[in-house]
Amino acid sequence: MNTKEETNKTITEALSDWIRGVFSEQFGADIDLSGVGVVQAANPQFGDYQCNAAMSLAKVLKRPPRAVSEQVVANAPSHPAVDRLEIAGPGFINIYLSDAWLLQTVSAIDQDSQLGVPRSGAGHTVVVDYSSPNVAKPMHIGHIRSTIIGNSIDRLHRLLGYNVIADNHIGDWGTQFGIIMMGYRHFLDKDALARRPVEELERVYVKSYEKSREDENWLTQCREELVKLQSGDPENTALWREFIGLSLSEFDRIYKRLGVSFDLVRGESFYNDKLADTVALLEEKGMAEESEGATVVFLEEEKLPVCIVKKSDGGFNYATTDIATVASRVEEFRPDKIVYVTDERQQLHFKQFFTICRKLGCETELNHVWFGLMRLPEATFSTRQGNVIKLEALLDEAEQRAFDIVSASSPEMSEDDQREVARAVGIGAVKYADLSQNPQTTVTFTWDKALALDGNSGPYLQYAYARIASVHDKYTERFPDGNLDAFDIVLTEPIERELALKLIRFPDVVKRAASGYKPSTIADYLYELAQCYSSFYQNVPFLKAEEGIRESRVKLCGITAQVLRGGLQLLGIETPARI
Numbered sequence: 309m310n311t312k313e314e315t316n317k318t319i320t321e322a323l324s325d326w327i328r329g330v331f332s333e334q335f336g337a338d339i340d341l342s343g344v345g346v347v348q349a350a351n352p353q354f355g356d357y358q359c360n361a362a363m364s365l366a367k368v369l370k371r372p373p374r375a376v377s378e379q380v381v382a383n384a385p386s387h388p389a390v391d392r393l394e395i396a397g398p399g400f401i402n403i404y405l406s407d408a409w410l411l412q413t414v415s416a417i418d419q420d421s422q423l424g425v426p427r428s429g430a431g432h433t434v435v436v437d438y439s440s441p442n443v444a445k446p447m448h449i450g451h452i453r454s455t456i457i458g459n460s461i462d463r464l465h466r467l468l469g470y471n472v473i474a475d476n477h478i479g480d481w482g483t484q485f486g487i488i489m490m491g492y493r494h495f496l497d498k499d500a501l502a503r504r505p506v507e508e509l510e511r512v513y514v515k516s517y518e519k520s521r522e523d524e525n526w527l528t529q530c531r532e533e534l535v536k537l538q539s540g541d542p543e544n545t546a547l548w549r550e551f552i553g554l555s556l557s558e559f560d561r562i563y564k565r566l567g568v569s570f571d572l573v574r575g576e577s578f579y580n581d582k583l584a585d586t587v588a589l590l591e592e593k594g595m596a597e598e599s600e601g602a603t604v605v606f607l608e609e610e611k612l613p614v615c616i617v618k619k620s621d622g623g624f625n626y627a628t629t630d631i632a633t634v635a636s637r638v639e640e641f642r643p644d645k646i647v648y649v650t651d652e653r654q655q656l657h658f659k660q661f662f663t664i665c666r667k668l669g670c671e672t673e674l675n676h677v678w679f680g681l682m683r684l685p686e687a688t689f690s691t692r693q694g695n696v697i698k699l700e701a702l703l704d705e706a707e708q709r710a711f712d713i714v715s716a717s718s719p720e721m722s723e724d725d726q727r728e729v730a731r732a733v734g735i736g737a738v739k740y741a742d743l744s745q746n747p748q749t750t751v752t753f754t755w756d757k758a759l760a761l762d763g764n765s766g767p768y769l770q771y772a773y774a775r776i777a778s779v780h781d782k783y784t785e786r787f788p789d790g791n792l793d794a795f796d797i798v799l800t801e802p803i804e805r806e807l808a809l810k811l812i813r814f815p816d817v818v819k820r821a822a823s824g825y826k827p828s829t830i831a832d833y834l835y836e837l838a839q840c841y842s843s844f845y846q847n848v849p850f851l852k853a854e855e856g857i858r859e860s861r862v863k864l865c866g867i868t869a870q871v872l873r874g875g876l877q878l879l880g881i882e883t884p885a886r887i
């Protein structure tokens with residue numbers, strides 16, 4: 309694996325390409341070999357990796373699977389990573405990695421800021437559209453999940469070398485502004501606005517919205533205010549700008565706490581002057597037609613409901629803005645893909661406008677990453693508070709609870725340090741509770757689980773990191789003249805080999821998490837890594853081992869710490885040196 313091209317591959321990819329090459333040489337290039345590859349062995353008894361392709365190809369090749377595998381094994385050229393191949397059962401090919409290669413690969417992680425992860429996305433651009441809350445409307449838990457999940461997807465792609473454009477597509481345009489303007493003019497509590505601006509805007513919005521549902525006249529007035537804004541009325545425009553400013557400054561406070569930043573914060577309004585042309589183009593292409601005064605796109609062939617792109621009152625829709633946004637992003641950034649992160653309720657919207665974009669000739673890959681609900685411990689919050697405030701209360705409570713843990717476990721730390729560690733632990737706990745779940749399920753957040761020091765939680769992994777990192781300090785304390793650089797890593801015990809194998813899997817895990825848009829893949833891996841490390845630590849002597857073995861083990865610890873830290877970084881979770 310020395311050529312430049314090879315280093316751009318993960319171990320699974322390199323072995324898959326290699327074995328596929330053997331299949332193709334032996335059985336002809338004209339059969340479909342795209343499914344031929346290797347996977348991590350389910351059980352160490354079956355080697356380190358395995359290839360199960362003989363079973364699925366036996367039929368096409370009209371040969372028993374075992375005979376297929378025998379031919380592959382007999383003709384496989386040597387590969388630097390492979391020690392030997394064995395055939396098992398009906399025709400599984402078990403792959404045993406060479407210890408020399410394993411040592412070299414695991415040792416290389418130490419000096420590598422990429423931790424072995426190839427920059428295979430270099431030269432490719434991806435736009436990640438996430439968070440995207442609405443101005444002056446409640447920021448709900450869906451936006452929070454979008455922020456946390458989207459940010460992790462953003463980090464995963466950056467590590468893979470992609471040019472990432474994180475775009476916060478703020479909802480700063482739409483019918484809510486008529487409602488909020490009426491609410492602002494009639495129900496505003498000025499003191500409340502000064503104290504808690506977005507909470508007050510949310511309050512007047514909700515009040516005006518409720519009134520608009522009962523009072524036809526009120527609804528008409530809301531519409532009139534909206535039309536005034538749309539036609540550039542100076543007073544309403546100024547008010548609109550004020551709402552945006554107030555909302556953004558509150559959102560920013562949360563982003564700062566969560567360690568999230570964007571490359572672009574472009575509201576929907578940025579695309580306003582492109583909407584009429586978008587509809588005109590759809591009409592020109594014969595895709596849009598008039599229906600009951602509105603302009604619509606029929607998607608019958610795709611078995612999707614009709615999509616309205618222009619309302620009968622002349623206003624444009626959410627879908628229209630999204631179609632225009634895709635065109636604008638494609639023109640400006642030439643992205644390979646655009647990824648959207650929202651809650652599950654928007655699935656139909658994305659299916660509809662993706663279909664329309666494709667029909668318009670858009671070749672950029674468009675992906676909607678959706679997630680289910682997260683149930684928060686409601687009882688903790690007064691229901692009169694807005695959602696932004698609720699989130700802040702959730703983060704405050706997380707930090708406070710983490711502080712109780714940290715001050716008990718590290719009483720010798722100064723209170724300032726304890727607070728700083730508690731901040732990282734509290735925020736980490738909330739993020740991990742979200743990211744460790746399969747996004748497409750309903751997640752129930754509980755404090756016990758989020759903060760458990762002995763389960764699959766953020767604090768558990770942060771604590772594991774701090775403990776692992778401290779091994780090095782203990783070593784220098786005991787052996788002030790010790791020189792780790794003078795020793796190579798050696799793998800003497802099976803558990804050490806197991807740990808090394810886990811460590812070199814990191815690049816594959818990162819790729820899988822990124823391509824499947826599943827940060828939980830990283831979380832699962834980190835938890836396994838921490839557990840594997842802990843049986844390593846419990847079962848073999850470290851500082852008491854003989855010279856050479858001792859240094860090797862301390863080095864392996866250091867690499868484990870780096871991978872844990874790198875993995876947590878992908879989840880946006882900090883790793884304090886001590887907890």
Ligand code: ARG
Pocket residue numbers: 437439440441442477478479630648649650
């Ligand atoms: N502002 C929208 C909402 O809160 C989410 C926007 C998602 N991004 C997009 N391009 N549609 O529901």
